[in-house]
Amino acid sequence: MNMKLTQLCDSMRKEPRPIRTDSRLVEEGDIFVALPPAAREGAGAPDLRSEYIRAAAARGAGVIVADPRFSAAAEADREQNAPDFIPASDARTALGRIASARFGTEHTDFPVIAVTGTNGKTTCAYLLEHLWRSGGRRVGVLGTVSYRWPGHEEAAPLTTPGCVDIHERLAAMRDAGVDAAVMEVSSHALDQNRIAGVSFSGALFTNLTQDHLDYHDGMEDYFAAKRKLFTAVPRADKAMAINADDPYGRRLLEELPRAVPFGIEHAEDRGLSCAVLSDTPRGMELRLTWQGKSWRMSTPLVGRHNAANLSAVIALGLQTGFRPDDFSCFHDFCGVSGRLERIPVPERGKGAGIGIFVDYAHTPDALTRAQEALRDAGFVRIITVFGCGGDRDRTKRPLMGESVAKGSDVAVLTSDNPRTEDPERIMDDVMPGLSGAKEIHREADRRMALALALDLARPGDAVLVAGKGHEPYQIIGKVKYPFSDQQILKELLR
Numbered sequence: 001m002n003m004k005l006t007q008l009c010d011s012m013r014k015e016p017r018p019i020r021t022d023s024r025l026v027e028e029g030d031i032f033v034a035l036p037p038a039a040r041e042g043a044g045a046p047d048l049r050s051e052y053i054r055a056a057a058a059r060g061a062g063v064i065v066a067d068p069r070f071s072a073a074a075e076a077d078r079e080q081n082a083p084d085f086i087p088a089s090d091a092r093t094a095l096g097r098i099a100s101a102r103f104g105t106e107h108t109d110f111p112v113i114a115v116t117g118t119n120g121k122t123t124c125a126y127l128l129e130h131l132w133r134s135g136g137r138r139v140g141v142l143g144t145v146s147y148r149w150p151g152h153e154e155a156a157p158l159t160t161p162g163c164v165d166i167h168e169r170l171a172a173m174r175d176a177g178v179d180a181a182v183m184e185v186s187s188h189a190l191d192q193n194r195i196a197g198v199s200f201s202g203a204l205f206t207n208l209t210q211d212h213l214d215y216h217d218g219m220e221d222y223f224a225a226k227r228k229l230f231t232a233v234p235r236a237d238k239a240m241a242i243n244a245d246d247p248y249g250r251r252l253l254e255e256l257p258r259a260v261p262f263g264i265e266h267a268e269d270r271g272l273s274c275a276v277l278s279d280t281p282r283g284m285e286l287r288l289t290w291q292g293k294s295w296r297m298s299t300p301l302v303g304r305h306n307a308a309n310l311s312a313v314i315a316l317g318l319q320t321g322f323r324p325d326d327f328s329c330f331h332d333f334c335g336v337s338g339r340l341e342r343i344p345v346p347e348r349g350k351g352a353g354i355g356i357f358v359d360y361a362h363t364p365d366a367l368t369r370a371q372e373a374l375r376d377a378g379f380v381r382i383i384t385v386f387g388c389g390g391d392r393d394r395t396k397r398p399l400m401g402e403s404v405a406k407g408s409d410v411a412v413l414t415s416d417n418p419r420t421e422d423p424e425r426i427m428d429d430v431m432p433g434l435s436g437a438k439e440i441h442r443e444a445d446r447r448m449a450l451a452l453a454l455d456l457a458r459p460g461d462a463v464l465v466a467g468k469g470h471e472p473y474q475i476i477g478k479v480k481y482p483f484s485d486q487q488i489l490k491e492l493l494r
Helices: 003-014 049-058 068-075 090-103 120-136 163-175 187-191 217-230 246-254 302-317 324-332 364-376 394-407 425-432 446-456 486-494
Strands: 032-033 063-066 085-087 112-116 139-142 144-150 153-157 180-184 202-205 239-243 262-263 272-280 283-290 293-299 341-342 355-359 380-388 410-413 440-441 464-465 475-478 479-482
Touching: 003 063, 003 085, 003 090, 003 187, 032 090, 049 063, 049 068, 063 068, 063 090, 090 163, 090 479, 112 120, 112 217, 112 341, 120 139, 120 302, 120 324, 139 163, 144 163, 144 187, 163 180, 187 217, 202 217, 202 246, 217 246, 239 246, 239 293, 239 302, 246 410, 262 302, 272 464, 283 302, 283 324, 293 302, 293 324, 302 324, 302 364, 355 364, 355 486, 364 380, 364 394, 364 464, 380 394, 380 446, 394 410, 394 425, 410 446, 425 440, 440 446, 446 475
Parallel strands: 032 063, 063 085, 112 180, 112 202, 139 180, 202 239, 239 262, 262 272, 355 464, 380 410, 380 464, 410 440
Antiparallel strands: 139 144, 144 153, 272 283, 283 293, 341 355, 475 479
């Protein structure tokens, strides 16, 4: 432990100063922490930390925290009154220590719960929020949809904020008097150690399927990032709930005998098991078993993936002071924006008799789960509108097509967020996976694709609009244009 870093943390508790990780924002006296590159840039990529440190020093930084190799850069442009230099071989961990000292979040008076996994993070975060709020308690949430706590809500630019932002928001939650905080933790955030300095009381693992391989070097690297939440962050005594139905979850359970497994297919005596007794368009009936005791629960949610999400939250809740009776609050939980969200249809006219659902599914596994949920609920045909994001993992595009070919009766291929790619090229990448589809329609204009799907639907069918979920925009080029699947569907139905 470096004493200088300890002294800096002590001074930040007494006289807080701004912490910067962007040299362009540095002002006189600020703390500048030079982080290693955030993205995997490949072998031979230039390391620009020397430039950033020199820029921060020139702008008047009072303290620079960086890898010891860059000490000379801190003095280059300020021969007199050069900033104090604090060596830190792991600058990201150091940033967490400094931020937690600055905002007083080293030890919070409320539990902080982390949720990670490829799919289900947002639904589980909302379920946890609902659980605490149903007991009259105040909750803060940092997640994909928004950052919110009593008296504050803002759209979320990232699933998991940057390290300094996390601690600043936890401090704001504390000041607002929250009784618990829930945080969705992405693999990017874990790989970049954005959660440094946060003492989690509980952690939940939903599943792991292919996603983000444009960032991670394969599935093992992706899993290694997720694993850190359970093995490499403070508080070994934290409550842990892990999906025993997921092969990566089973690997974690072998390593972590204290963790509580949950599952539908792979129930274990030491964990929570869930049986789906019925699944209809109106909802599900479940039987849950824990420590030899069973109880039934009804929910308006549909689909085995939502049974898994409920099981995850209940398994964690049982470890954090909740009792089986407390979970009756889920009887009236109707879902999350953009997570198999049902769009109201008129009793007569266009849309009558069909089910219309908007879901954030943008991975092959999530698409499969959403389609299976609607199939299991008893709809006659499944019509799926989907696309793939531009400037993202191209290898999953044909896999998305395969999922729809297997799970739907009608595929409507369209644009998602094409970003800087040609939408037609993206759809070309998807087409090989659709080779086995029963019926294919291709329409790059997403609004026209939605209209087409409604025209194709007959009473008893389900229309699944996948990919964008809660997003109120479409990214074309580098511009976000207003575009809400929910709003456009409602307009088309009118």
